[in-house]
Every structure is written in C-alpha cells, then in structure tokens.
Amino acid sequence: MQVQLLEATEDPERLICQAARNDYMREFVGETPFDEVMDSIDGDTLEDKQETLIHRLLDHGHFGPFEHPQATVAVEGISRSCMAQITRHRHVSFDVQSMRYVAFDDVDPAEVPEGEMVVVPPSATDPDWIGRNQETGPVDEQTAREREELFRNTIESAFESYQELLELGMAPEDARYVLPIGSKVNMVMSMNVRMLLHVADMRAAADAQWEIRDMTERILDRAAEWCPITFEYYEAEMKNRKNRLAP
Numbered sequence: 001m002q003v004q005l006l007e008a009t010e011d012p013e014r015l016i017c018q019a020a021r022n023d024y025m026r027e028f029v030g031e032t033p034f035d036e037v038m039d040s041i042d043g044d045t046l047e048d049k050q051e052t053l054i055h056r057l058l059d060h061g062h063f064g065p066f067e068h069p070q071a072t073v074a075v076e077g078i079s080r081s082c083m084a085q086i087t088r089h090r091h092v093s094f095d096v097q098s099m100r101y102v103a104f105d106d107v108d109p110a111e112v113p114e115g116e117m118v119v120v121p122p123s124a125t126d127p128d129w130i131g132r133n134q135e136t137g138p139v140d141e142q143t144a145r146e147r148e149e150l151f152r153n154t155i156e157s158a159f160e161s162y163q164e165l166l167e168l169g170m171a172p173e174d175a176r177y178v179l180p181i182g183s184k185v186n187m188v189m190s191m192n193v194r195m196l197l198h199v200a201d202m203r204a205a206a207d208a209q210w211e212i213r214d215m216t217e218r219i220l221d222r223a224a225e226w227c228p229i230t231f232e233y234y235e236a237e238m239k240n241r242k243n244r245l246a247p
C-alpha cells in the first residue's frame with residue numbers, strides 16, 4: 001500500500017484560524033492583516049497564537065473551522081474490502097480504479113498470491129497473527145501451512161478463471177465477478193480536516209480492521225506534515241479520548 005498527498009489547501013492552519021476568528025470579530029476578516037486577526041489570542045509569536053487557538057477549538061469541539069481546508073490523497077493497492085469500508089464515509093469524495101475498463105488479462109495467476117494483485121492478509125501467512133475478531137489465537141505450523149496454501153490456491157484459481165472467461169469473450173466488467181474481494185484497487189480521495197479527524201476516530205481505532213487502520217495511519221502521517229498543529233494535537237491529546245466520535 002502507498003499513500004501520497006496529491007493536493008492540499010495551502011497554509012491550512014492559517015485558514016482555520018481566520019475562519020474561527022471571523023466568528024468573534026467586528027472587523028471583516030477579508031480585509032484585516034493576519035497578525036491583527038490573531039491579536040487577542042495568547043502567544044508570543046504568530047505560530048504560538050495559532051497553536052493556542054487551534055488547541056482551544058479542538059478542546060471545545062468547535063469543529064466548523066476545520067471544514068475549510070481540504071486534502072486529496074492517492075492510495076495505491078488496497079483491497080476491495082478496505083475500499084468498501086472507507087467509501088461508507090459520506091463526506092469524503094472518491095474516485096476508484098475501474099475493473100470495467102482495466103482488464104487484468106496479462107498477469108500471471110501464479111504470481112498473484114505473492115501480493116501483486118491481491119492483498120494478502122497477515123493471518124494468511126503468519127501463524128501468530130491474532131486479528132480483531134479471531135477467537136482461535138495463534139495456530140500450529142501445520143494449520144498455518146494449510147491455511148496459507150488454501151488461501152493462495154483459491155486466489156490463483158480465481159485469477160485463472162477470470163482470464164479464461166476473458167478468453168471466452170466475456171466482458172471484463174462481468175468476468176470480474178469471480179475475482180476475490182482482496183483484489184487490489186487504486187483510489188483518490190478528498191476530504192476536509194474535520195472529516196479526516198472523524199475518519200481517524202473510526203478507522204485508526206483498535207477495533208477497525210488492520211488494513212483500513214494501516215491506510216488511515218498513513219494518511220494521518222501525511223496530514224501531520226500538512227497541518228501539523230492540528231494532527232500533532234490529535235495524536236497527543238485526542239486520539240485516546242473516551243468519546244472518539246465528536247468530529
């Protein structure tokens with residue numbers, strides 16, 4: 001899996017502060033220099049003042065200003081299962097690679113179980129992996145071998161059938177029905193900072209599945225570079241709070 005930031009609002013935290021200060025200023029924020037906009041906020045430097053204000057907004061649940069800055073990320077190689085989970089979030093905009101127009105007629109089915117076309121869950125190869133809902137815990141080596149073999153054979157056979165169906169003239173959009181839910185897909189998604197905080201609350205949580213959690217953590221890493229005051233505070237102070245669904 002890869003996650004890259006494609007585009008993002010320039011200076012998002014200045015925008016958050018301008019939007020928030022607009023609510024409490026007599027003057028028009030559009031015509032007031034930023035240092036004057038932030039004049040009444042505690043802090044020695046403009047950056048300190050932004051930190052004070054952003055922390056206060058997050059503590060008080062004043063999330064509206066976080067809806068203004070927006071980021072677009074490109075995600076490479078998540079499963080269709082993970083895609084189905086993340087696309088449940090209605091305030092995120094998505095573009096998803098089409099299996100109608102992109103045919104996988106030239107891949108070698110024997111290579112597929114190595115992870116090129118399909119996401120291989122850790123539980124397929126790691127005897128010690130304990131998933132979120134797994135009741136059995138670690139398994140012995142024989143069981144682990146059987147599990148891995150069955151997983152790999154099933155994937156390989158599905159891709160062989162898919163290619164045979166294409167050769168028999170079936171359209172890629174119909175032949176894809178035999179492909180596994182672990183098939184990889186690329187996606188572009190856009191959301192504002194408030195929505196990203198909400199997605200993080202739900203999808204970087206311990207009860208989320210490992211794949212969407214991994215993806216969300218990677219998005220959060222990019223977000224921390226782009227919008228550092230907000231996401232460093234989220235990581236340090238908000239991530240483990242009791243009511244994680246407020247944003």
Ligand SMILES: Cc1cc2nc3c(=O)[nH]c(=O)nc-3n(C[C@H](O)[C@H](O)[C@H](O)COP(=O)(O)OP(=O)(O)OC[C@H]3O[C@@H](n4cnc5c(N)ncnc54)[C@H](O)[C@@H]3O)c2cc1C
Pocket residue numbers: 088089090091198202203207208209
């Ligand atoms: C661990 C986990 C397990 C899950 N298991 C299942 C499952 O088994 N089956 C299943 O179907 N889903 C499942 N989900 C998905 C979950 O139920 C939500 O549909 C999904 O996470 C979208 O989040 P959201 O409801 O916060 O909505 P979002 O679309 O992210 O919207 C953000 C917020 O906007 C508000 N909002 C948006 N639309 C409406 C609306 N129409 N009415 C009122 N308020 C609205 C809500 O406050 C909402 O929290 C699971 C999610 C997680 C994290």
